[in-house]
Amino acid sequence: MSSQKGYIRKVIEIVKKRNPGELEFHQAVGEVLESLECVIVRHPEFADAALLERLVEPERQIVFRVPWQDDKGKVQVNRGFRVQFNSSIGPYKGGIRFHPSVYIGIIKFLGFEQILKNSLTGLMLGGGKGGADFDPKGKSDSEIMRFCQSFMNELYRHIGADTDVPAGDIGVGGREVGYMFGQWKKITKLFNGILTGKGFDFGGSLARPEATGYGTVYFCEEMLKSNNSSFAGKTVVISGSGNVAIYAHEKATQLGAKVVAMSDSQGYIYDSHGVNFETIKRLKEVERKRISEYVKEQTSAKYVEGSTEIWNIECDIALPCATQNELDENAAKTLVKNRCIAVAEGANMPSTPGAVNVFLKNKIFFGPGKAANAGGVATSGLEMAQDSQREQWTFDEVDNKLHTIMVNIHKSAKEAAEEYGTPGNLVNGANIAGFMKVARAMMAQGVV
Numbered sequence: 001m002s003s004q005k006g007y008i009r010k011v012i013e014i015v016k017k018r019n020p021g022e023l024e025f026h027q028a029v030g031e032v033l034e035s036l037e038c039v040i041v042r043h044p045e046f047a048d049a050a051l052l053e054r055l056v057e058p059e060r061q062i063v064f065r066v067p068w069q070d071d072k073g074k075v076q077v078n079r080g081f082r083v084q085f086n087s088s089i090g091p092y093k094g095g096i097r098f099h100p101s102v103y104i105g106i107i108k109f110l111g112f113e114q115i116l117k118n119s120l121t122g123l124m125l126g127g128g129k130g131g132a133d134f135d136p137k138g139k140s141d142s143e144i145m146r147f148c149q150s151f152m153n154e155l156y157r158h159i160g161a162d163t164d165v166p167a168g169d170i171g172v173g174g175r176e177v178g179y180m181f182g183q184w185k186k187i188t189k190l191f192n193g194i195l196t197g198k199g200f201d202f203g204g205s206l207a208r209p210e211a212t213g214y215g216t217v218y219f220c221e222e223m224l225k226s227n228n229s230s231f232a233g234k235t236v237v238i239s240g241s242g243n244v245a246i247y248a249h250e251k252a253t254q255l256g257a258k259v260v261a262m263s264d265s266q267g268y269i270y271d272s273h274g275v276n277f278e279t280i281k282r283l284k285e286v287e288r289k290r291i292s293e294y295v296k297e298q299t300s301a302k303y304v305e306g307s308t309e310i311w312n313i314e315c316d317i318a319l320p321c322a323t324q325n326e327l328d329e330n331a332a333k334t335l336v337k338n339r340c341i342a343v344a345e346g347a348n349m350p351s352t353p354g355a356v357n358v359f360l361k362n363k364i365f366f367g368p369g370k371a372a373n374a375g376g377v378a379t380s381g382l383e384m385a386q387d388s389q390r391e392q393w394t395f396d397e398v399d400n401k402l403h404t405i406m407v408n409i410h411k412s413a414k415e416a417a418e419e420y421g422t423p424g425n426l427v428n429g430a431n432i433a434g435f436m437k438v439a440r441a442m443m444a445q446g447v448v
């Protein structure tokens, strides 16, 4: 066992040395590799083939200049990224993030997580991720369009329906995907599925906007079900108020729960009557306003500056759906103290390692992001299938497939956790189940 530990530690050290300062990437790799120790014990051939060393090194990293003109005619320059991490089980697939905090370490952490997440969906999807350190907040529609066009002026060289298919993420929704798709078509003269999350009128899938949030709730429902519980009558707190958070709200409410709090990066709202879905959806999705505006319309609610305190609110179920490391060890302890029973991560790596330990120690039903939020990429996979067939499926058809995929992801994570001696630990289970398929494919394909 100690030689396996030594191997894992060695690979983690290589990652730290080779990628200095990329803390989020180190964190994601550390969490995954530590849970793979029991797999390496059973499969010494993986170490012999330097499989982990290959897994943590992206196949390709593209960094590029994105120049664009703002509305005053001033030229601005941002930095764009696409990390094509692993293509052993399918074309690279993963979203594009526009946020000022984006740098190569964030893109690599997300791309690395994406490999195992995509594997868990059961679809043929490799792992990749992209983005830019561009802040869409406060930009006019024309500025957003010019930025997206300039971003695609370089990205188009690297993507394709059978090679790499990006989608949205933080700061990139239907509007941005539409502008990027338009520019791709202009440059290449091709009309095919090189992006997912497109508008329905030009090849998008119904239920793709809803998929990540719905999927997170479906996953959480499975965790609750296997413990004879459900969403009905439960109080839910959701961080964020973007794409994932909004549709997690909708599905949790449909299943009989009450969502009492939501947030944005500046503060949170608390509404003991339940956050009104139509109001929050219009304010954030259509009017693109701050969440503080909610209390002007719903007087039963209060607004509190600062988003991290949201975890002090008593709830049965917590759904972190905003961003990485937004829920720390202290917040986790508060949730436990307040008798929270389940946490499902709609966001990528929202819980710090300390928080995850608190959840596992206290036997909270904990759904890690790579499993719980895989519904988004799964439905992107379904969009790719529809594009290839030149067909569009009904909302219910897509939603039913999404539901089945989430049930299966929960099942494989649960079974892998049991098989490898850590029953109930879905962090280990998701990492192992996702890894095994990729590992088998990499072994079969030789040293490439």
Ligand code: NDP
Pocket (backbone or CB within 6 Å): 168, 169, 170, 171, 172, 212, 239, 240, 241, 242, 243, 244, 245, 263, 264, 265, 266, 307, 321, 322, 323, 324, 326, 346, 347, 348, 373, 374, 376, 377
């Ligand atoms: P959006 O840009 O639509 O929304 C992000 C939300 O999170 C906004 O409300 C934003 O507030 C808030 N937020 C950002 N930073 C913080 C912070 N530090 N504290 C509190 N709130 C914050 O992004 P998505 O909903 O698409 O993505 C949310 C998360 O889900 C990300 O981790 C993403 O990687 C993950 N994810 C998304 C998928 C998708 O299909 N979209 C798929 C799988 C995972 P503000 O407006 O103030 O910035």
